[in-house]
Amino acid sequence: MTRLVRKLALLLRRDRFRSDLDEEMAFHRAEAEQSLIASGVAPRAARRVAKGQFGNQAKLREQSHEAVAFRLETVWQDCRYAIRQMLRAPGFTLSVGLTLALGIGANTAIFSVVHATLLRDLPYPDAGKVVRIEDLPLKGTSAEGLTGVPRVFDLQTRSKSFSSIGLMYLDTQTLTDGNRLPEQLEVAAVSAPFWRVLETKPLKGRVFDEREDHANSAPVAVLSFSAWQRLFGGDPGVVGRVVTINRQPTTLIGVMPPSFEMPAQTDLWRPAQLDPAQWSVYRGDGTRWANVFAKIKPGVTETAAAAELRSLASQLAVEHPQTDSDWQFRLIPLREFLHGTVKPALLVLFAASAVLLLIACLNVGNLMLARAVGRQHEVALRQALGASRARVMRQLLTEATMLSVLGGTLGCVAAFALVGFAGPILPSALRAPGGVAIDWPVAGFALAVSLITGALVAVAPAWGACRAGLNESLKSSGGRLTGSSGDSTRSYFIALQVGLSLVLLVSACLLAESLWNLTRTPLGFRPDHVLTFDLKLPWNSEPGSVSRFYDEVQRRIEALPGVTAVGTGVLPTSAINLRVSYDVDWRPRTEHKDAVSAQSVVVSGDYLRAMGVPLLAGRPVKPNELTVIVNQEFVRQYLPDRNPLGRHILFSGPQGGAEAREIVGITGNTRGIGGSLARPVQPELYVEALGYQVGRSFVVRSPLPPESLFPAIRDQVRQVDPQQAIGEPRTLDAMVQKSVAQPRLNMALLVSFAAIALALACVGIYGVVAYSVAQRRQEIGVRMALGASRGQISALFLERTLASAMIGLAAGCVAASLLTQLLRSQLYGVQPNDPMTFLIATLLLLAPVFAASLRPALKAASVDPMEALRTE
Amino acid sequence: MAKKPDLLPGTLDMLILKTLTRAPLHGYGIALSIKRISDEVLTVEEGSLYPALQRLLVQGWVKAEWKMTETNRRARFYTLTDAGRKQLGLEVSEFERMIAAIGRVLQDQQHGPQEA
Numbered sequence: 001m002t003r004l005v006r007k008l009a010l011l012l013r014r015d016r017f018r019s020d021l022d023e024e025m026a027f028h029r030a031e032a033e034q035s036l037i038a039s040g041v042a043p044r045a046a047r048r049v050a051k052g053q054f055g056n057q058a059k060l061r062e063q064s065h066e067a068v069a070f071r072l073e074t075v076w077q078d079c080r081y082a083i084r085q086m087l088r089a090p091g092f093t094l095s096v097g098l099t100l101a102l103g104i105g106a107n108t109a110i111f112s113v114v115h116a117t118l119l120r121d122l123p124y125p126d127a128g129k130v131v132r133i134e135d136l137p138l139k140g141t142s143a144e145g146l147t148g149v150p151r152v153f154d155l156q157t158r159s160k161s162f163s164s165i166g167l168m169y170l171d172t173q174t175l176t177d178g179n180r181l182p183e184q185l186e187v188a189a190v191s192a193p194f195w196r197v198l199e200t201k202p203l204k205g206r207v208f209d210e211r212e213d214h215a216n217s218a219p220v221a222v223l224s225f226s227a228w229q230r231l232f233g234g235d236p237g238v239v240g241r242v243v244t245i246n247r248q249p250t251t252l253i254g255v256m257p258p259s260f261e262m263p264a265q266t267d268l269w270r271p272a273q274l275d276p277a278q279w280s281v282y283r284g285d286g287t288r289w290a291n292v293f294a295k296i297k298p299g300v301t302e303t304a305a306a307a308e309l310r311s312l313a314s315q316l317a318v319e320h321p322q323t324d325s326d327w328q329f330r331l332i333p334l335r336e337f338l339h340g341t342v343k344p345a346l347l348v349l350f351a352a353s354a355v356l357l358l359i360a361c362l363n364v365g366n367l368m369l370a371r372a373v374g375r376q377h378e379v380a381l382r383q384a385l386g387a388s389r390a391r392v393m394r395q396l397l398t399e400a401t402m403l404s405v406l407g408g409t410l411g412c413v414a415a416f417a418l419v420g421f422a423g424p425i426l427p428s429a430l431r432a433p434g435g436v437a438i439d440w441p442v443a444g445f446a447l448a449v450s451l452i453t454g455a456l457v458a459v460a461p462a463w464g465a466c467r468a469g470l471n472e473s474l475k476s477s478g479g480r481l482t483g484s485s486g487d488s489t490r491s492y493f494i495a496l497q498v499g500l501s502l503v504l505l506v507s508a509c510l511l512a513e514s515l516w517n518l519t520r521t522p523l524g525f526r527p528d529h530v531l532t533f534d535l536k537l538p539w540n541s542e543p544g545s546v547s548r549f550y551d552e553v554q555r556r557i558e559a560l561p562g563v564t565a566v567g568t569g570v571l572p573t574s575a576i577n578l579r580v581s582y583d584v585d586w587r588p589r590t591e592h593k594d595a596v597s598a599q600s601v602v603v604s605g606d607y608l609r610a611m612g613v614p615l616l617a618g619r620p621v622k623p624n625e626l627t628v629i630v631n632q633e634f635v636r637q638y639l640p641d642r643n644p645l646g647r648h649i650l651f652s653g654p655q656g657g658a659e660a661r662e663i664v665g666i667t668g669n670t671r672g673i674g675g676s677l678a679r680p681v682q683p684e685l686y687v688e689a690l691g692y693q694v695g696r697s698f699v700v701r702s703p704l705p706p707e708s709l710f711p712a713i714r715d716q717v718r719q720v721d722p723q724q725a726i727g728e729p730r731t732l733d734a735m736v737q738k739s740v741a742q743p744r745l746n747m748a749l750l751v752s753f754a755a756i757a758l759a760l761a762c763v764g765i766y767g768v769v770a771y772s773v774a775q776r777r778q779e780i781g782v783r784m785a786l787g788a789s790r791g792q793i794s795a796l797f798l799e800r801t802l803a804s805a806m807i808g809l810a811a812g813c814v815a816a817s818l819l820t821q822l823l824r825s826q827l828y829g830v831q832p833n834d835p836m837t838f839l840i841a842t843l844l845l846l847a848p849v850f851a852a853s854l855r856p857a858l859k860a861a862s863v864d865p866m867e868a869l870r871t872e
Numbered sequence: 873m874a875k876k877p878d879l880l881p882g883t884l885d886m887l888i889l890k891t892l893t894r895a896p897l898h899g900y901g902i903a904l905s906i907k908r909i910s911d912e913v914l915t916v917e918e919g920s921l922y923p924a925l926q927r928l929l930v931q932g933w934v935k936a937e938w939k940m941t942e943t944n945r946r947a948r949f950y951t952l953t954d955a956g957r958k959q960l961g962l963e964v965s966e967f968e969r970m971i972a973a974i975g976r977v978l979q980d981q982q983h984g985p986q987e988a
Contacts, residue, residue: 021922024899024948028918031900 078398085399086406092371093403096364100407100453101414102756103360106353108415108438108446110749114346115445116436117339123259125199126295130334131302133165133292133309138326149287150280151316151324155294156193158312161305163297166194167272167290170263172536172695174725175231177243184536184727185227185245185267191274197295198262205239205254208271215275219250225258227267245270246538247723262293283323293334306331344825345746351819352504352753357453359500359757363764364407365457366493368400370771400458401451408450412443490768491804497761498808498849499815501754505841506816508754510823510830511747513837517829518677518740524670525572526612530732531706532571535717535724536695543691549721550689550696554605556716562704567607568689568696572672572732573739582685585648585660586639596638596649598630599673599682604689608667610699611732618645618665621688629665634683649685661687677739678828699732706731746826758845762852769801770856773863780860781868790861797857805849809842816841884916884924886967889933889952889960896939898947899925925950933959 029050036046086093124130133155134145152167159165168190175183192213203225212220223231223238232238241252250270279287296305309329317325332340372379379392387395416438535553537546550568557566580600587595608615608629621627628649635644648660669681689696702709710729717724773780780793820832830837891897891905902925903916928934933956939949952960 020948021926023946025918025922027898027945027947028900028903030945 074394075398078395079402081395082399082402086402089371092367093406096367096403097406097410099360099364099760100404100450100457101410102760103353103357104404104408104411104446104449104453105414105418106411106753106756107350107357107449108412108442109418110346110350110353111445112415112419112438112442113436114350115439115442118335118343118346120441122335122338123200124334127334129296129298130197131294131296131305131331132334132337133294134330134332135288135292135327136330138328145291145330146288147290147292147329148283148323149274149290150283151327152290152292153276153280154316155292155309155312155329158315159308161297161300161308162294164193164196165292165294166197167191167274167292168194168263169272169289169291171539172534172727173246174536174538174723175243175245176247176723177231182723182725183231184534184725186265187245188263188266188269189272190269191272194269194293197293198260199295200256200260202254203257204236205252207254207269213271213273215273215278217271217273219245219248219270220253221245221250221268221270222254222256223252223268224256224260224266226265228255231267283320302331302333342742344822345742348507348822348826349746349749351822352507352750355500355504356753356757357449359497359760359764361453361456362493362497362500363760363767364403364453365459366490366764366768368403368457369489370767372396397455397458401454404450404454404457405447407453408446411450412438412446415446490772491800491807493768494765494801494804495808495811497764498805498845499812501757501761502809502812502841502845503816503819504750504754504757505845506812506838507820507823508747508750509837509841509844510820510827510832510834511743511750513830513834514826514828515740515743515747518743519736521671521829523572523672523677523736524613524668524681525732527572527732527736529701529703529706530610530612531700531702531709531713531729532697532732532735533710533713533729534695534697534727536727537724539694541694546694547691549724550604552720553698553717556720557698557700557713558605560709560712560716562702562709563700564703565606565610565701566698567603567605567610568698569603569607569611569686570601570673571697571699571735572670573675573677573735574697580685583650583658584638585650586642596634596683598634598685601673601684601686602689602693603686604696607699608686610701611670612701613670614668616666616668618663620665621686626659626688627662627664629667629686630663631667631681631684631686632669633681634685635666637683651687672736672739677736743826743828758848761845762848765801765805765849766852766856769797769853770859773797773856773860776860777863777868780863781865784863784865785869793863794857794861797860798853801853801857802850805846805853809845813838813842883967884920885928885933886960886963887914887916888921888924888928888950889956889963892934892950892952893957893960896949896951898941898949900947902950928956931959932956 033043033046033050036049037043041049121127122130132145133147135147135151136145147167149167152165155162156165168188171187171189172184173187175185192208192210195207195209202222205222207222208220211217228234228238232241238252239254242249243252244250245268256269296302309331313324313327313329317327382392382395383389419436419438535550537549554566554568557563581597582595583589584595589595606620608620615629616632618629621629630644639647644663644666647663649663650658650660652658667684667686670684671677671681672679673682673684700706700709700713707729714726717726783793783796784790816838817833824832887906888902891902891909897905899918899921903918903921906914906916925934925936928950929936933953934950935953936948936950938946941947
C-alpha cells in the first residue's frame with residue numbers, strides 16, 4: 001500500500017526523478033574521474049574510462065526508470081511517441097486513417113441497423129415469449145398467415161400454452177374533429193388480450209379491457225405517440241377528449257410511448273369488438289383477416305406451444321372438414337415477423353462490409369509493412385540502444401492501434417452522420433421500434449472493431465521489423481539483388497485483395513442485374529402520368545349510398561379538364577391479396593373443390609384505361625353489366641386451347657344460388673397486383689365493384705402533371721360528401737419506385753462497397769508493385785546490363801502481378817459461387833451462379849487491376865541501368 | 873575484456889544495506905566502499921547500482937537526501953531506514969543459511985555422486 005503511494009508520488013514527480021538521477025550519475029562520473037587522475041591517468045583518458053564504466057546511459061536510465069515506474073506510463077510514452085510519428089508523416093496517417101474510416105464506418109453503419117432489428121431487445125417486456133400465430137394453407141398460395149376469426153376464438157378457448165392470445169386487423173378510418181379537414185387514419189382494431197400480450201404501459205391514460213371490447217360498448221381509442229403529436233400537437237389534455245371517428249363519437253383514453261409501434265405507422269388502436277356469438281357462424285375464408293399475437297406461458301417452451309397448435313389444427317380439421325381441413329397453424333417469434341424479411345439482405349450487407357474492412361486492413365497492413373521496412377534503421381537503432389524485442393513490438397502495436405482508433409473515430413463520426421441522415425428514410429422493414437441509432441452497444445462495437453483492426457494491421461510490420469536481423473539492417477542500405485523474401489507476402493496480398501474484391505463485385509453485379517430486371521421487365525401497365533388516392537366510407541354504410549357516392553365522385557373527376565381516364569381498382573405493389581376460387585361452366589363441378597383460382601381485381605369506372613393495361617381481345621365491361629375480364633395468364637392456365645370469350649364463371653349470387661358471368665375481354669398480364677413486383681404473374685379476374693366495397697383506390701390518368709390535379713379532385717370529393725377524407729394521394733410512379741426502395745438500397749450499398757473495395761485494391765496493388773520495382777532497381781539494372789530489353793523488364797513485373805491476380809480470381813470465383821447462395825432470396829430474374837455475371841465482374845475487376853500494375857511495370861522499364869548499378 | 877564474475881543474485885541489495893549501516897553514503901561512496909572492504913573482489917557495476925538504489929527507495933528501505941560532500945559538491949546521500957535495518961537482518965540470516973547449506977554440500981566426502 002505505502003509502496004503504491006510512493007510509486008504514485010514518483011510518477012507525479014517524474015521530471016524531478018530524472019534530473020536527480022542524472023545529477024547523481026554525473027557526480028559519480030566526476031568522482032571516478034578525479035580518483036583516476038589522482039592515480040596518475042591522463043585527464044582525457046580518465047574521462048573516457050569514467051564514462052565507459054557506466055556503459056549504455058540510455059539503457060541505464062530506462063532500467064532505473066522501469067524499477068520505479070508503472071507499465072502504464074510506458075504505454076503513455078508509446079502513445080506520445082506514436083502521435084509524434086503520425087504527425088511527422090501526415091500523408092501516411094491521413095491515408096491510413098481514411099482507409100480504416102471507410103471500413104470501420106461501413107461496418108458500424110450496417111451494424112447499427114443489424115443491432116436495431118436483429119439483436120436489440122424489442123421494447124416489450126419479455127418479448128422473447130411473444131409470438132405470432134400464422135394460419136397457413138397446406139397447399140396453394142399463402143394468405144400472409146392471416147387467420148379466420150372463428151379459428152382465433154377456438155384457439156383462445158382450447159389452447160393451454162399461451163397466457164394471452166390477441167388479434168388485430170388493420171383498417172383506415174376517418175377522423176372528423178371540430179372544423180378541421182377530415183383525415184384518414186391508420187387504425188389497428190385489436191382485441192383486449194392484445195394489450196396483455198405486449199404488456200406495454202401507456203405514456204398517458206390507459207388501454208382498454210374486455211368491458212370495452214364488447215359489440216355494443218361505447219367506442220374508445222388509444223393514440224400512438226406520432227398521431228398524438230401530429231393530430232393534437234402533443235396536447236397534454238388529450239386523454240378524455242371525444243372526437244368523431246367514422247361518424248361515431250369516440251373517447252380518447254390513452255397515448256402509447258413512441259417505441260410502441262405494433263404495427264408501425266399506426267395512428268390509433270381501437271377495440272375490435274368481435275362477438276364470438278356473431279362471428280363463429282361462418283367459418284369460410286371470408287373472415288380470414290386476423291393477425292394473431294400470443295404470449296407463451298412461463299415454463300412452456302416454444303416447441304411445446306407449436307406442437308399444441310398443430311394438434312389443435314388437426315382437431316379443428318376433423319370438426320370442420322369442409323373449411324378447416326387444409327389449414328395448419330405455425331408459430332413464429334415476434335422478431336422474425338417484424339424483421340424476418342430483411343434478415344437475409346442485412347446479413348449479406350453485414351458480410352459485405354466485413355469483407356470491405358478486411359480489404360481496408362490488408363491495404364493498411366501493406367502500407368505499414370512498407371513503412372516498417374523504411375523504419376528498419378530506426379528499429380535497429382532502438383534495439384542497439386537496449387530496447388528489448390518485446391518493447392519494440394509493443395511500440396509498433398501501439399502505433400497501429402492509435403492509427404486504427406483514429407480510423408475508428410473518423411468512421412464512427414461518418415456512420416453517425418450517415419445513420420442520422422439515412423435512418424429516417426430507411427425502407428419500412430428496416431425501421432426498428434425505437435429507431436436505428438448509434439447507441440452505446442454500437443459505439444462499443446465500433447471500438448472493438450477498431451482495436452481488432454489495429455492488432456491485425458500491426459502484425460505484419462511488427463513481424464517484419466523483428467525478423468530483420470539487427471546488424472544486417474544497420475549495415476546494409478537495403479539493396480538486395482535477389483527477389484526478396486517479402487515477394488511471396490506481396491503475392492499473397494495481391495491474390496487476397498483480388499479475391500475479396502471479386503466476391504463483392506459479383507454480389508453487386510447480381511443485385512444490380514436483379515434491380516434492372518425488376519424495373520425493366522414490362523410492368524403490364526403504364527405508371528407515368530397517373531395519380532392515385534384512397535377513399536373509404538365507414539364499413540357499415542348502406543350499399544346503395546356507397547355506390548351512389550362512388551358513381552358521383554367518378555362522374556365529377558371525369559368532368560375535370562385534363563383528365564383522360566378515371567377508375568377504381570387494386571393498386572399495384574399494394575399488399576391487397578385476394579385470391580378467390582370459382583366454379584366455371586367449362587369444367588365439371590365438384591363440391592368444395594372449385595375449378596379455378598384467380599386473383600380477384602375489383603374495379604369500377606375506366607380502370608383498365610386509366611392504368612394503361614391493354615385489352616388484347618374482346619371489349620370492356622359496360623356499366624351495370626355482370627360480366628368479367630380475365631388476363632392472359634388466366635387463359636394460359638385454365639383455357640389454353642379454347643376461345644375464352646363467351647365462357648362463364650360462376651359467382652355465388654345474392655340469394656345463395658349461382659350467378660354466371662360471361663368473360664367478355666382478355667387483358668395483358670400485369671405485375672405487382674396483390675404484392676411485390678417480383679411475384680410471378682397470377683391469373684387475374686377483373687370484376688365490377690359492388691355496394692359493399694366501401695374502400696376504393698382511384699386511378700386518374702392525365703397528360704398534366706398528376707399532382708396538379710389533386711386540389712381540384714379534393715374539392716370535388718368534398719362537394720359530394722364533406723365528411724370524407726382523401727387518403728394517401730401519390731403518383732403510380734412513386735408507388736412503383738417505393739416498392740423497389742429496399743432492393744435499390746441493397747444494391748446501392750453493395751455497389752458502393754464493391755467500388756470502394758475495387759479502388760482500395762487498385763491503390764494497394766499499385767503500391768505493392770511500385771514498391772517492389774523500387775526495391776529491385778539494382779536487379780533491374782543487372783538484368784538490363786545482361787541484355788534484357790525494356791519490354792522484358794515490364795513483362796516480368798506484369799506477369800508476376802497478374803499471376804497472383806489470377807490465383808486470386810480463381811479463389812474469388814469459388815468463394816463467390818458459395819457466398820452468393822446467400823443472395824438467392826434477394827435476386828430476381830438471375831441465378832446466384834450466373835456465369836455471365838461472373839464474367840462481367842471478372843472483367844470489371846481485371847481492367848483497373850491491370851492498369852494499376854501496368855504503370856509501375858512501365859516505370860521499371862525506364863530505370864537507367866548505369867545509375868541503378870552505381871547506387872550500389 | 874575479461875568479465876568479472878557476477879555477484880550472487882539478490883546479494884547486491886544486501887551489500888548496499890549493510891554498507892549503509894555504518895554511515896549515510898552517496899552512490900559513488902557505496903560502490904567504493906564495497907570494493908575496498910572486499911579487497912577489490914566485489915565491484916559493483918554502476919549499471920546495476922543505481923537501479924538497485926531506486927528499488928530500495930521504492931521499498932522504503934533507504935531514504936535519500938541531497939547534501940554537500942567534503943569536497944563541497946552536491947551529492948545524494950542514502951540513509952538506512954528502520955524497515956531497511958529489519959530487511960537487512962532477514963537477508964543476512966537467509967544468506968548465511970544458504971552459504972552454510974552450500975558449504976555442507978561442498979565439504980561432503982562420504983557420498984559419491986549418486987547413480988541415476
